[in-house]
Amino acid sequence: MIWILSIMMIIGIIIFLDTWRGIQTVLPLSAVEPLANDEKVSVIIAARNEEKSVEMTMLSLLNQTHSELELIVVNDRSTDATGLIINKLARRHERMVPIHIETLPSGWLGKNHALYKGYQVASGSFLLFADADIHFEKDTISKALTYMKAQTVDHVTIAPDLQAKGFWLQAFISYFLYGFSVFKRPWTANHDHSRKGGMGIGAFNLIKRDVYEQIGTHEGIKNRPDDDLKLGQVIKQNGYKQRFLSGVNQLWVEWYPSLKEAIKGLEKNTFAGFNYSLAVTVFAITTILISHFLPIFTLFSTDYAVQLLSAIFLIIFLALYGVTIVKMSSYSLWKLVVYPITTTIFLYSTIRAVALTYIKGGIEWRGTFYSLKELRGKQHQ
Incomplete structure (x- = not known):
């Protein structure tokens, strides 16, 4: 577990520094x-x-x-x-x-x-x-x-x-x-x-x-x-x-006027954001699950080193989250404290959008249906 958390912490620092430099x-x-x-x-x-x-x-x-x-x-x-x-x-x-x-x-x-x-x-x-x-x-x-x-x-x-x-x-x-x-x-x-x-x-x-x-x-x-x-x-x-x-x-x-409408609205372009690749989608979901939830559980470990690494990673993550909120919105930083819940909602909306795209065979956008085959067709290179 120490090795996993150590790797996560290193990756977290790299992403934070990249985001910090970029967002400036x-x-x-x-x-x-x-x-x-x-x-x-x-x-x-x-x-x-x-x-x-x-x-x-x-x-x-x-x-x-x-x-x-x-x-x-x-x-x-x-x-x-x-x-x-x-x-x-x-x-x-x-x-x-x-x-x-x-x-x-x-x-x-x-x-x-x-x-x-x-x-x-x-x-x-x-x-x-x-x-x-x-x-x-x-x-x-x-x-x-x-x-x-x-x-x-x-x-x-x-x-x-x-x-x-x-x-x-x-x-x-x-x-x-x-x-x-x-x-x-x-x-x-x-x-x-x-x-x-x-x-x-x-x-x-x-x-x-x-x-x-x-x-x-x-x-x-x-x-x-x-x-x-x-x-x-x-x-x-x-x-x-x-x-x-x-x-x-x-x-x-x-x-969107409500959270329900936001989840529904993301149906149309969530899968497109992953280039209609199921492998990329699964990788992204798995990465979110591990990085967002594992450190919360390991924070309560009886191993002091595991606790310390978990705490450091969570601090890096919250700092990263905070930087984007301050730069990209007018919202207060209090939204950080409920990130486990909003992460869960986001994962639900992502899985739901991809599943519905497969079940329906495409997306419905503003009253018009577009097949997945058509959406996956030849793209601009």
């Missing part, structure tokens, strides 16, 4: 001083059954201080009032371009197809792909464009503040952010010397138009439910420069 490169967008810029930005939003949030999002975009902006909102086969809301605002704002999609071509996921159709009518030299439920502070685009040009990069992606009501939903989101940070290492987007890694966040993907076209547009990732992440990775793999920033105090979203 994740700058807050709020720290950027915006400058006037005449570059045209085409904001492209895909909306399907978003009647509760799409108007708020559109108004926050139309209120941006960056004047050279067009807003393209794509109504993707909505069955609620989304289309009516889009048309109403488009009649009042000439900078809005409404698009209504009635059918989905074979081989495409709905959101990816909608974003691609928006790009086809966009006239800006910069494209901003965003979600239909994000609230933007009025200088968000101006700050992002200022930073992008100052850093001479091709792509800027920003993590929004994930707002939530209730202790347990906040605790679950905190754990998700920790797991996402450690597993995906989003700060690799800020490493110009490597083509590995990369990051893209659906809330805010700002990219030069010519770069987007050169990497194959959304047509190259048309069957990926994690299209935002994959877009960032493809940009990185093709040698273009990108930056990942924190959007706390600049853009926010109510990720």
Whole structure:
């Protein structure tokens, strides 16, 4: 047991140091001083059954201080009032371009197809792909464009503040952010010397138009439910420069209204996050079980050395968890104390998502079913 805990402690220290160094490169967008810029930005939003949030999002975009902006909102086969809301605002704002999609071509996921159709009518030299439920502070685009040009990069992606009501939903989101940070290492987007890694966040993907076209547009990732992440990775793999920033105090979203909805919502892209590999999924689950629970039990060992190693590992783990919460959210550190419970919930949601994907033979996303065979089809290289 001492050898196992010693190895775990060494690995824990390596991961902590990697995370600490990486997360220092994740700058807050709020720290950027915006400058006037005449570059045209085409904001492209895909909306399907978003009647509760799409108007708020559109108004926050139309209120941006960056004047050279067009807003393209794509109504993707909505069955609620989304289309009516889009048309109403488009009649009042000439900078809005409404698009209504009635059918989905074979081989495409709905959101990816909608974003691609928006790009086809966009006239800006910069494209901003965003979600239909994000609230933007009025200088968000101006700050992002200022930073992008100052850093001479091709792509800027920003993590929004994930707002939530209730202790347990906040605790679950905190754990998700920790797991996402450690597993995906989003700060690799800020490493110009490597083509590995990369990051893209659906809330805010700002990219030069010519770069987007050169990497194959959304047509190259048309069957990926994690299209935002994959877009960032493809940009990185093709040698273009990108930056990942924190959007706390600049853009926010109510990720899910409840813990139940969060677990259900993760059905669509959990398995995609493991590249649809059962082996990778099992490895990840096993690693979490050992690293998160074993030290708790061995902390009560009668062997002093085992107790000491367990305590050191738990301190390293909690420090790692705390660093990600502070940097990536506005939540308090009190969410740390219930990590065994949130870990259990996360493992349940992961196993549930993968099992349902196999049982159903695919995923259902916003009213459309996509087969596992289709999702595992040829990906953009």
